Amino acid sequence: MSRAITETQGTLDGTGMRIGVVQSTFNQVVTDGLLAAALETLDEAGVEEVLVARVPGAFELPIVARNLAEAGFDGVVAIGAVVKGETDHYEFIAAEAASGLARVMLDTGVPVGFGVLTVRDPDHAYARSAPGGGNKGHEAAEAVVRTVDLLRRLRRLTG
16 A cells, blocks of 8 residues: 655744744843844744843743734744742742743644743753853744744645
């Protein structure tokens, strides 16, 4: 029995895309590094329009991400840094930010890149937000562009 197999994946072609970036300003030294890498990636991909919205902390990321998704942005990159301290606060914020952003993506159908660091050691946050390879802002922006592109391709394939 023969069958047709079609494969596809998203590319880093951001032509015609509108991408929102939501940055938490808590731990701003870290989130500024993530933001810089995300913006560089979106620029290199040729994204047509980028809006950066800043929120106080990671807990506020989902509501602004949802607003951007509902406003017609093709994708959203969420940037934040939650660093473990002496209390359990870290665990609650990290979990709620992650589940809230996943809910935005699933409820709206708009890809959300998870550029929220959740680390126990501040040095790990600095390393993952530094310029160069391994910057999670770059990875989150790349994931959004590739996913938006893939969804566009799937719409063309499935009519």
